[in-house]
Amino acid sequence: MTLMENQSAGIPAPREITTKPRRSDQIFRAVVTLGGMSSLVILGLIALFLSIKGFNVLKVEQLSFITESKWEVLQDAEGKIAESTFGLGAMLIGTFLSAFIAVIVGVPIAVLSALYLTFYARGPVKKFLVSLIDLMAAFPSLLFGFWGFIVLMGSAEYWAKLLNKYLGFIPIFDVPAPIFERSPFIAGLVLAIMIIPIVTAISREIFDQTPLDRIQAAYALGASKLSMIRAVVIPYGRGGVVGGAMLGLGRAMGETVAVYTVLNVVYQINWQVLFGAGGNVASLILLKFGEAGPEEVDALMAAGLVLFLLTLVVNAISDILINTFGKKGR
């Protein structure tokens, strides 16, 4: 009797069952969510402030800012700006030109390297090669630029002359004057070397995800490595590899220092890749920034905005490709 009384007295009131998070959790989730939004905020601010600064120039130039190829600030006797024209066309062409050269040269090498690392190399050799290539991806662009200028220039010039000699009848390999140094071709080669480790790393990751059972099935049916890769690996990883190549393209388009060092930055339209003149948007910004007056700084901000949007679009496409094709095969 006393026992039961004691028990009933000791039973606590049932705790209220709730799915509502505690105060500490509410704060935690709010803080983390806020922090998680930072990338959105930063990207938004970049677009906003570059637009604000570049607005005046963009309003005057409108569409001709990207279609015209004239970048001039004329000053009158008192040093005031008499007339200014800002058109980014030539540098946009230069940006695409050098980036495309980089992709055309770099991506096949990178994809074949990734195939080698995934299906040929093994054991410690593979480990060592993978770390070495990952390390290369961390090299600063300054290093690539100077190395390209001092070491690569000589042999690249040799190749450029060879190309010009035997393929000179194709317009883009022709040159108006025999100046082969510091050409978009050489800048493209340096950019190719810069994107090879990035594209290799992504392709290798994609190839690594190829389902083992399909690889083994192909081998069991008597496939050689080549036919296995053609039948299983390529269809499975095609989209991801294209995405990786786009990522490389984005990197190559936004590169500043390496291009500035290697290329002879001149404001002119230059389709002839072997001729030593040209530039890209990023190197133009670096070149003009030093002596730019307020109005030209605004124009450079607008140029930065164009570059930012361009790389954003390229990166978006690459991200979509990697994520949609990277996870499923045929």
Add this chain to the structure above:
Amino acid sequence: MQSTIPTPQTPWATSIQQRLNTAGLILLGAALAGAAVKTTGLSGKLGFAVSFFLIASLLIFIQQLRLRDLAAAKDSLLSSFASLAIVLTLIPILSIVGTVAVKGYKGIHFGMFTNDMTMASVNDPVTAGGLLHALVGTIIMVGVALLISFPIGLLTALYLTEIRGNLARPIKFLVQAMSGVPSIVAGLFILSILVIPVTQELTGLMGSLALSILMIPTIARTAEEMLLLIPNELREAGVALGATQWRTVSGVVVPAAKSGLVTAVILGIARIIGETAPILLVSGGADALNFNPASGPMGSLPFYIWKAFLTGGTEEAYARAWGGMLILLIFIVVLFSLARYLSGRKVA
């Protein structure tokens, strides 16, 4: 009856005979390539390399075709090209490291760690002046950038792995997009939002802010990968013991991912330590020692190299630039090896 135990066989392995054959073919290819360089108009190492590769892969192709069939011969062609690709990838790496080591060695002297460039110009003998100011500037700028980026990067990673809200997918995409922002745009952004309208002064702090924009995505992505490695059982165990999510994350998940988070920090530092373009735009770039990031221009290793390389032109200036480059490269290699070592240890 005597039973014999068969010795294990590996009929698929390449025999010594096959290896010798291949080696012989490659040697023959080298000899033929040498002959081709001697007799025809091809010149130098490049000509030799090209003809060697073409001849050797052709010889192996013919051998496979003779011994086996067309499929095997084509297969050998793929392995030739894949080997060529990896060699082409490795040549620049080795050449870069070799060039920096050989040329940078001349630019290294003991006094460079105790002097700055206030009393020396880039064209003076290498022993004059040093890069103390650059070293200090880089360490301060990277340190401040780290203080800004690590919390933001970690919170982003936690949002992606622990909260997994509706916005996780778009945020992941935006982080990816942010890592593709050209470094010069980061510099322009800091100019447009702070330097021109507010401070009107180029300082080390502005450099740090620009570097943060490049550092946050690296830290966020690496930290996310590392947090995903933490087994879900640990989180469930924490919650099952009655811990709130905050206690689970702060007491279980983050400590378990400690070495991974250190890796994220190290990779973030390696990403920005050599960044040049934003530094050139916003940090001013000084030749004198400056410990205060909030006022006055600040030197940095990339700026030191850039200035010596572009404004000099003499042997001394180049030696100085390569010396600075060697120091920078050593930093990057050490950081990278450290990250490798830490992430290789897996989670605690």
